[in-house]
Amino acid sequence: MTTVTAAWERARFAWDGSDSRALSTARHLVDTVTATRLAWQVFHAGPLRIAYGGYRAGHSHVLPFLQERARAAGLATGSLTAEPAGRRAPEADILAVGCSDRRALALPPAGAIIAPFRVHLVLPLAAAGQPQPVVVSRKERQRFAREHIRRGWALEATRSSADFGYFYRRMHLPTMARRHGDAARSVGPRAAHDTILAQGMLFFVTEHGERRAGMLCRLDRTRRTLTLRLAGVLDGAAEHYRSGVFMATYLLIARWATDQGIERMDLSGSEPFLSKGILQFKRKLHPRVELPPNHFANKRLWLGVRRDSPAVRELLTANPVLALGRPGRFEAVYFHDARRPPRTDLRWEGLGISAARHVDLDGFLAGLPKDGGPR
Template identity: 75%
Template sequence: MTTPSALWERARFDWDTSGNRTLASARHLSDTALAVRPGWQTFRAGPVTVAYGGYRAGRSHVLPFLRERARAAGLATGEVREGAPGGRLPDAELVAFGCSARRAAALPTAGAVVAPFRVHLVLPLATAGERRPLVVSRKERQRFARERVSRGWKLEPTDDEADFGYFYRRMHLPTMARRHGEATRSVGPAAARDAILARGVLFFVTEHGERRAGMLCRLDRPGRTLTLRLAGVLDGADEHYRSGIFMAMYILIARWAAEQRLARLDLSGSEPFLSKGILQFKRKLHPHVELPPNHFAAKRLWIGARRDTPAVRDLLAANPVVAMGPSGRFEAVYFHDARRPPRTDLRWEGLNIPSARHVHLDAFLAGLPTGAGAVRPCA
């Protein structure tokens, strides 16, 4: 029997993630109304002030990513400060603004690029009823074949609540804490159990019969889609990442989904930057970059430089963007100048992005506005 609390968890989860067009549209309109007068959050990264404003989801998605990338660039980051609501761009060297596609198109273009708010990475498993072969980078394919035999990796599907409790406590929570620390964002145990497990599958990957990694997935039978939601390795131990079992789990689940005659495996979402570690990891599976199948599809991220400084150039060059033009076409944008070569080691190939563009920072940052240009509320 489904309890009222389980129904509530499912309703709340669907409000956040549903691909139902009516529900996704209602959620987007609600988010837009709440973002009419955004409060800016800012932090110092060495000599640079970075700001985020607009959709509240960016506080848990965009802002932590920007802080992590500033630290990766060797910049000491300060605490996030809450700014007062207002309709003008803040006095910051680098600004990220979450807004609707229409609002993004009306914002200044000098020193700015527009990206999807989030992207999803999707593996097509079947076309016109025919199964598609799974494409994996040669290095990972060879490693998987070798280690699968030596370590005895096997996939174990389950929907048992006791198994879920073990996965959540021993795998998911320790992995999130170890790899993301204070930037961890996840689904609570009640929602994970009542909204995902109850409508999905939990997978374990065993090594010589012992559970070493797990993935909780949402299964949409009518849409023939399996979506990866929560993951972890036993006790969050680095040894399991070194063994290759995490990639093995993706490959084994993809094969299981294909055997079930599902059409798509949604590898879940990412910030629209090629420097995002999980995006580069999943790129090895040759997924397609798509707009999210929920309210995030209607959201955009306007990224604008306010001043031309060495640190701003460092951050832009180090973080190529998955940009989106007015036509909806994706492209990988690499910033560079005479001192900063394009970060082509952060590859876009294998993501089904149509093209890449190299943008010289001298041209990109030329003609930046010198005042605090007005920003009207999101619409």
């Protein structure tokens, strides 16, 4: 890779994810201007049509998530296709708009909800200068204590380029491919090496001396924050999730960070839905939901229903939303109706959220055109 190409990758990485206030503000302004010129995209999920318009990032964050959740809800048995649409909002059952907070508030409120574009999960490690223990369930504590000894888990910290190559090739890429398939997205190896590793640390968890899982983290000692950026288990094998070594990686890194005087452990980002698998996994650590520290902090996701149908109700019920309430506050919103109970098995407790709100779809969708079929 040429020096020019490497410099370009580093610059693009900073543009995409820097927590610098000036750079984040500039990125948000550019995104807001260019979003007005981007075409809508529409995809079909069986009887359901969902359209997305707005920030370009939604094509890699919002659309793939909604497609995956449509499959999970049984609304699509085949492949989902995307089609370009014009700049005007197309005919669709659900419109998803990536936009600024001001525009989200100006869009029609009926049958709509405003969520953060993305959220971050942050684990506090210290308060008033005193270490704060990581809170996990009694079951998780007992499992960790038992398996820690039995499996000989240990944490290895390194900044070696050779170790990074092993992690990226044998852990990160296979794990992303297994979990996300064609929708996998990540940081390129050169940008990850020259930016994250150069400003952070690579961790491995070994089992009787053999590496089983790893995480690449950015370390900001000025802000006393450790941010988890890339993760993986050896060869992406499911057995390393079943053994508990992946959860052990979080716990052992948190212990290391506390010993280093780190006050916050940013577990990285997620789409604002309680049905997101990694969000439910990280919820076990009792993190706080926060707006992202970069340009995503000023972006919003406006979800508006344009047509009431059984498929729309299935999708909304199956995917409780982390919505924005009062300034700086989040609430878990559970949709339901007489045929579909709220998905309270997707829990909000342990996420630093003050409340949950149950929304009856009959009232939420009142006045909208209806498609046929039992509701």
